[in-house]
Amino acid sequence: MNTSSHEDPVVVTGIGAVSSLGATAESLWQNVTAGTRGINELSLFKTESHRTKLAAQVDTDALPEQFAHMSRADRFGCTATEAAVRNVPGDLLQSGRTGVFFGSSTGALFEGERFLHKLLHNKEGDLHSIVGLQNDGPGNAVAKQFRCGGPAITYSTACTSANVAIGAALDALHSGEVDVAIAGGADELCEITYAGFNSLRAIDAEPTRPFRKDRKGLLMGEGAGVLALERRSQAIARGATVLAELVSAGRSCDANHVSAPDPEGRGAIMAIRQALLEGNLSPEDITFINAHGTGTPHNDASESKALHAVFGDRTGSLPVTSTKSMVGHLLGAAGGIEAVLTVLSIHHHLLPPTAGDDPADAELGLDIVLHEARALPPINVGISTNLAFGGNNSVIVLRSPQHSMPHTLRSRGQDAK
Amino acid sequence: MTNGTNNQVVVTGIGCLGPFGLGFEALQQALATGVATTKDIDRSAGYHRKGSATQVAATGDQDLTQWLSEDAGRRMSQFSQHAVTCARMALDHAGLTEIPSERTAVTIATAFGPGGFTERLALQVLQKGGKFASPFLFTDCVANAAAGQVAIATGARGANLTICQREAGPLLAVAQAAYDLRMGRADVCLAGAVDELQPLSYAILDRFRALARPSLHNGKTEELPRPFDAKRNGYLAGDGGTILVLEREQHAIARGARILARVGDSARAFDPTAPRTGHGHDSAALATRLQQRLGEQLRTVDTVISAASGARRGDMLEAEILRSALPELPQILAPKSVTGEFGGGTLGSAMLALTGANFGTPQGCTQPDPTIGIELANGPIHARHVLCSAHAAGGVSSWLTLSQP
Amino acid sequence: MTNQVSVEQLKIMLVDKLNLKSITVDQIADDNALFGPEGLGLDSVDALELVLAIESEYGIQINDEEVGREAFASVQVLCAFINERLSAGDSEASDA
Numbered sequence: 001m002n003t004s005s006h007e008d009p010v011v012v013t014g015i016g017a018v019s020s021l022g023a024t025a026e027s028l029w030q031n032v033t034a035g036t037r038g039i040n041e042l043s044l045f046k047t048e049s050h051r052t053k054l055a056a057q058v059d060t061d062a063l064p065e066q067f068a069h070m071s072r073a074d075r076f077g078c079t080a081t082e083a084a085v086r087n088v089p090g091d092l093l094q095s096g097r098t099g100v101f102f103g104s105s106t107g108a109l110f111e112g113e114r115f116l117h118k119l120l121h122n123k124e125g126d127l128h129s130i131v132g133l134q135n136d137g138p139g140n141a142v143a144k145q146f147r148c149g150g151p152a153i154t155y156s157t158a159c160t161s162a163n164v165a166i167g168a169a170l171d172a173l174h175s176g177e178v179d180v181a182i183a184g185g186a187d188e189l190c191e192i193t194y195a196g197f198n199s200l201r202a203i204d205a206e207p208t209r210p211f212r213k214d215r216k217g218l219l220m221g222e223g224a225g226v227l228a229l230e231r232r233s234q235a236i237a238r239g240a241t242v243l244a245e246l247v248s249a250g251r252s253c254d255a256n257h258v259s260a261p262d263p264e265g266r267g268a269i270m271a272i273r274q275a276l277l278e279g280n281l282s283p284e285d286i287t288f289i290n291a292h293g294t295g296t297p298h299n300d301a302s303e304s305k306a307l308h309a310v311f312g313d314r315t316g317s318l319p320v321t322s323t324k325s326m327v328g329h330l331l332g333a334a335g336g337i338e339a340v341l342t343v344l345s346i347h348h349h350l351l352p353p354t355a356g357d358d359p360a361d362a363e364l365g366l367d368i369v370l371h372e373a374r375a376l377p378p379i380n381v382g383i384s385t386n387l388a389f390g391g392n393n394s395v396i397v398l399r400s401p402q403h404s405m406p407h408t409l410r411s412r413g414q415d416a417k
Numbered sequence: 418m419t420n421g422t423n424n425q426v427v428v429t430g431i432g433c434l435g436p437f438g439l440g441f442e443a444l445q446q447a448l449a450t451g452v453a454t455t456k457d458i459d460r461s462a463g464y465h466r467k468g469s470a471t472q473v474a475a476t477g478d479q480d481l482t483q484w485l486s487e488d489a490g491r492r493m494s495q496f497s498q499h500a501v502t503c504a505r506m507a508l509d510h511a512g513l514t515e516i517p518s519e520r521t522a523v524t525i526a527t528a529f530g531p532g533g534f535t536e537r538l539a540l541q542v543l544q545k546g547g548k549f550a551s552p553f554l555f556t557d558c559v560a561n562a563a564a565g566q567v568a569i570a571t572g573a574r575g576a577n578l579t580i581c582q583r584e585a586g587p588l589l590a591v592a593q594a595a596y597d598l599r600m601g602r603a604d605v606c607l608a609g610a611v612d613e614l615q616p617l618s619y620a621i622l623d624r625f626r627a628l629a630r631p632s633l634h635n636g637k638t639e640e641l642p643r644p645f646d647a648k649r650n651g652y653l654a655g656d657g658g659t660i661l662v663l664e665r666e667q668h669a670i671a672r673g674a675r676i677l678a679r680v681g682d683s684a685r686a687f688d689p690t691a692p693r694t695g696h697g698h699d700s701a702a703l704a705t706r707l708q709q710r711l712g713e714q715l716r717t718v719d720t721v722i723s724a725a726s727g728a729r730r731g732d733m734l735e736a737e738i739l740r741s742a743l744p745e746l747p748q749i750l751a752p753k754s755v756t757g758e759f760g761g762g763t764l765g766s767a768m769l770a771l772t773g774a775n776f777g778t779p780q781g782c783t784q785p786d787p788t789i790g791i792e793l794a795n796g797p798i799h800a801r802h803v804l805c806s807a808h809a810a811g812g813v814s815s816w817l818t819l820s821q822p
Numbered sequence: 823m824t825n826q827v828s829v830e831q832l833k834i835m836l837v838d839k840l841n842l843k844s845i846t847v848d849q850i851a852d853d854n855a856l857f858g859p860e861g862l863g864l865d866s867v868d869a870l871e872l873v874l875a876i877e878s879e880y881g882i883q884i885n886d887e888e889v890g891r892e893a894f895a896s897v898q899v900l901c902a903f904i905n906e907r908l909s910a911g912d913s914e915a916s917d918a
Contacts, residue, residue: 049546096706100687104581105559116536116617117543119464127624131693134528135560135581140811143687149702152687152813153589156530156560156581164578171596177710192539195547196555200870253523253577255568258492259556259867267574270519274602389556390565392577487843492867549878552870553841 009247010173011401013240014228015340016083016184018076019327020056020221023063024083028327028337029344032352033373037326039207039219044110044189051198052205055189056221056328070141071108071129076224076333077138077186078145084226085146085182087240092180096149099178101169102139103161103185104154105332108132110190135332138186138224139165150178156332159292159388160251161185162225163335166396167249169229179234184226184336193331194220200259202296209356210295210322211304211368218294221328225336227343232401242401244343247281247381250274254391260298261387265306268385271393272310279397281381283311286318286397288351288376290342290384293322294329303387304364319376321369325355335386335394342384342398349376425666426595427822428678430511432503433765435657435756436474439481440506444756444765451777451795453642453653453755464620470628472640473619474655474757485570492553493566494531496613500563501570503660504607508571511662512674513605522575522603523564524594525611525660526586528759530560532615563611567660575603584724585685585809586610587659587761588817592683594663604668609660610761619654625694627810628654629727641781642727644751645736645791648784652726655757659764678771681802681818684710691812696730700737703814708742714818718747720800722767724808725751725791726758731808736789738806738814748794754779763805767819770800826905827880829897836897839875840868852898857891869894882907 017025020038031038038056047053058076060068066082067075085093092098112133115125132141136154143152151172155164162185169183197203197220204217227246235242252274254267261268276282292303308315323341330337345351351374354360360368381399388394433440436454437447447454455472458465476499481490484502493501504523508516538554557566561579568577576597580590587610594608622628629651631640642653669676686706691697708715721739725732739746750770755777756762770776778795785792805817833847836856845862855861857869872894873884882904884890893903 047547049542049548051548096686096702107581113539113543116539119620120540120543122463130621133621134583135530136583136809136811136813137693140693140813144689144691144693144812147689149687149689149706151685152582153685154581155578156527157564157577157579158559158561168593171600175596191542191547192535192550192555192558195542195550196538196552196558198547199550199552199555199874200867251576251578252519253565253568253574255518255572255574257569257865258562258565270574388561389559390561390577391568392561392565491841491843549874551874552867556867 008231008233009245010170010229011232011235011245012227012243012343013230013235014084014087015243015343016080016226017337017340018058018080019223019337020058021327023079025340032323032326032341033350035353035355037207037355045191050195052203054219056219057189058223071111071132071137072188073104073106073108073138073186074132074141077142080184080224080226081142081146081182084228088180088228094147097179098148099150099172099181100139100143100148100152101165101181101183102142102154103165103332103335104135104138104187105156105158105161106187106190106193107135107137109192110188113191142182157388157392158390159331159334160386160392160394161332161335163384163386163394163396164251166227166335166339167251167394170246170249173229173231179230181229182226183229184224185333186224187222187330187332189220189222204295208295208325209358210293210325210354211300211360211364211366212356212358213361215295215297215300217296219324219328221330223330223337224333225340227339244346244398245401247397247399248275248279250278250395252393256391259389261302262391263302265302265309267391267393268303268306268387269309271395272306275395275397281397285381286383287380288345288382289318289320290338290382291320291322292385292387293324299387300364304366308365316365317367319351319369319374320366321351322354323352338384339396342382345376346380346382346398346400349378351376423667424599426598426663426680427666427669427676428661428680429664429669429674429676430507430662431765431768432506432510433659434479434499434503435476435760435762436655439479445769445774447755448752448766448769449775449777451755452780453757458619459616462616464617468630469623470619470630470640474653475614476657492557494534494557494562494613496531496611497557497562497566499658500525500567500611503658504567504571507607507660507662513662516571516573517604518572519574520604521573522594522597522606523567523573524578524590524606524608525564526580526582526590527560527563527610528583528586528612529614529618531558531562532613532618534558536615536617567607573607582813583809583811584758585807585813585815587764588805588807588815589685591661591680591764592817595680598663598665604665606663607660608663609764611658612656612759614654614656614759622654627651639781642754643781644725644727644754644779645732645786645789645793646782646784647786649727649729649732652728652758653754655760657760659761661764676822678768679820679822681820682711682714684816686814688812688814694810696728696734696808696810697812700734700741704738704741707814707816711816711818715742717802718743718804720747720770720798720803721749722763722770722803722805723749723751724806726753733789734808735806736791749791750776751779751793763807767803767805770798770803771819771821773799825908827901829901832897832901835875839871850897853896855896856894876904880904880908
């Protein structure tokens with residue numbers, strides 16, 4: 001039951017995003033609400049030797065020059081972070097009380113591949129290009145660039161990485177360890193992951209169609225999504241804009257198979273329930289879902305089962321969308337960019353559609369937002385789910401700011417738009 | 418969530434493997450000698466430069482069949498095989514034959530993930546083409562492969578976390594696990610670190626001047642990590658795994674578990690002056706921030722399991738921080754010269770110090786650096802309150818305290 | 823008819839590529855099911871690895887899941903499937 005929310009909740013005071021849909025969160029939002037896909041033939045590397053050609057590749061020419069010397073993932077992370085912390089005073093960022101909580105599954109793997117390629121031909125690569133090689137690269141790049149002295153930590157849990165990182169940031173704020181948290185993730189396209197997902201036949205050769213009957217796989221993407229988080233009392237005291245409240249997080253593991261999700265979605269069910277429990281929420285409180293929705297036959301099916309198990313009869317009328325249909329699957333950064341999109345959905349009361357012309361797979365029994373962005377009620381509680389390799393699952397819950405009214409009061413408010 | 422007011426987290430089991438072999442006893446024997454078991458780096462792939470490090474504390478192939486059948490491990494990277502082995506050893510050591518599935522979490526740190534599978538996959542893709550990528554290799558080449566395989570092998574369905582923060586990873590993982598246990602999210606957590614290094618890993622580390630290289634001393638060529646020593650010129654890379662069973666104290670008591678240690682406070686901070694692949698110089702700021710988190714527990718520390726590894730700047734940073742935080746230095750140990758860097762050797766060494774063990778003088782540490790002025794302790798050690806420290810290349814610092822029960 | 827594959831060769835490939843540890847070449851009967859409850863304990867990732875091996879060794883692509891499932895019924899069936907495709911390739915070459 002939704003009794004009381006946390007006394008000093010954690011709020012989102014800034015966002016930043018880099019993706020195939022632009023160098024900013026604004027550009028991303030404009031495109032996804034219009035249902036525009038950021039999909040093209042890969043130009044980062046030759047695709048002749050790969051099974052497919054399409055990806056959601058970032059146009060680095062559109063990025064500010066400032067971080068051009070960095071590896072792609074570092075650059076995405078720093079660019080998105082700069083936007084996210086634009087309105088956070090420098091002395092607060094550098095006070096030693098700002099932490100960086102990042103997710104990445106590639107680090108600078110693309111640059112690593114080029115380096116290895118040179119080595120194989122008895123040439124020396126540029127060492128500078130691989131300083132961010134390990135998965136902590138982007139997070140460390142951000143902490144260094146913005147001179148943060150608090151905790152800096154990287155989670156590398158495949159497709160849940162950034163979602164996990166955001167949950168960790170929430171903990172650090174509630175415990176008082178930090179006053180500001182930079183939370184999110186960055187990942188870059190590279191041949192290993194592209195070939196790897198193709199080896200599992202998990203990539204759709206055509207534009208991805210999550211939650212459709214004929215779905216065949218995912219769209220690989222890259223980029224970064226970052227939130228600036230702080231406790232509400234501090235945000236209000238310094239006059240910061242509050243975009244949304246980060247309520248809670250939940251995590252679990254299927255313990256079933258290395259790459260296939262539990263068919264019944266048991267782990268996802270557990271993670272969602274844990275997030276609700278920690279947020280003092282019940283399923284009835286949720287107004288929309290930003291799904292993991294990769295577009296693979298298995299994920300969408302098991303994710304649907306999980307949603308039905310948690311939301312019961314409500315499921316068929318609970319708006320669900322997969323923004324991966326447009327921005328692609330950012331792997332370690334997916335949780336970051338999807339958190340940004342969830343914040344924007346709450347802020348604008350608008351849920352982007354799941355791109356594609358076909359109707360939703362009726363067997364899934366979900367209310368998938370199709371064709372056009374869907375207007376949401378003025379007050380929202382949204383869930384962002386991520387489900388990954390190794391069966392690990394991570395869920396975060398965000399809601400409209402300053403609204404912790406019990407469900408009954410809120411539903412009256414929903415009728416008045 | 419949390420029942421009762423007992424927020425205490427305890428250690429009830431440990432599983433480890435490394436260049437020293439398998440198990441807690443094997444680690445103790447190695448530490449007692451002060452000598453690392455090293456192997457020649459395989460240079461056949463042509464990655465290595467002249468004058469680069471030739472020795473590593475590599476775990477290599479060990480007989481894991483007591484813990485993991487060949488069949489069960491057939492598709493696992495060595496990384497995952499070692500993780501599952503350590504997890505099972507730890508649970509056995511803890512006397513936990515059945516874990517509370519949904520209330521058991523897994524938190525593993527790794528610096529490099531599965532080095533072998535990643536390299537093999539990269540070679541397939543770069544040399545033969547994307548279409549030749551092996552699904553086997555891909556599914557087990559991610560950094561969280563170990564944590565995932567541990568969950569599958571043990572049935573642990575709670576949070577499954579993988580932390581990548583290089584040298585600081587092991588302490589961050591235990592701190593994270595302890596936090597989640599105190600929050601009541603789980604009753605048991607398998608926490609620790611696993612790493613698998615390959616010739617390519619060593620070649621890259623060496624290019625960043627991280628590793629101890631062969632050097633001439635009194636007419637003899639030596640290649641040794643020398644923590645806090647005047648002649649130090651890098652660390653000894655190694656791999657392996659260390660997994661602890663952490664439990665909420667109530668849970669351990671209820672099942673009559675033997676408690677090995679108590680997990681105390683932890684601290685973490687970042688030094689923006691650190692170069693991306695090295696150590697920085699703002700020890701004052703780091704010391705201040707780390708101390709703020711530990712408070713009272715710092716006063717009772719009698720033994721330090723130090724981050725010192727032979728890294729030129731890193732050891733100096735460690736010394737500066739320790740002197741600042743603990744003006745009366747307690748006894749200091751630097752076991753990474755025996756266990757190698759990576760693989761969680763710090764955790765195993767801390768547990769040995771608390772349960773009582775012999776620590777030999779690290780080989781080659783004959784000339785303490787006068788600007789550091791720290792002489793390492795040796796002989797029988799029986800610590801009551803241990804401070805573990807770690808300073809990752811790239812800027813992250815971490816502390817963790819462990820005490821006798 | 824030039825290159826044809828024997829069941830023996832396929833069994834060796836299975837054990838090698840799938841890193842089978844508790845099953846030897848001799849223990850795999852020609853008509854042994856590969857997948858499913860009666861099978862060798864293989865899963866979908868093993869199937870994909872096998873598809874890759876067949877592609878690499880023999881140049882034969884299996885892009886359809888259905889086709890794959892049928893071809894992998896047993897070593898015998900797989901052998902026939904591969905040899906049929908190899909012959910078809912040969913006859914195309916000889917027509918050229």
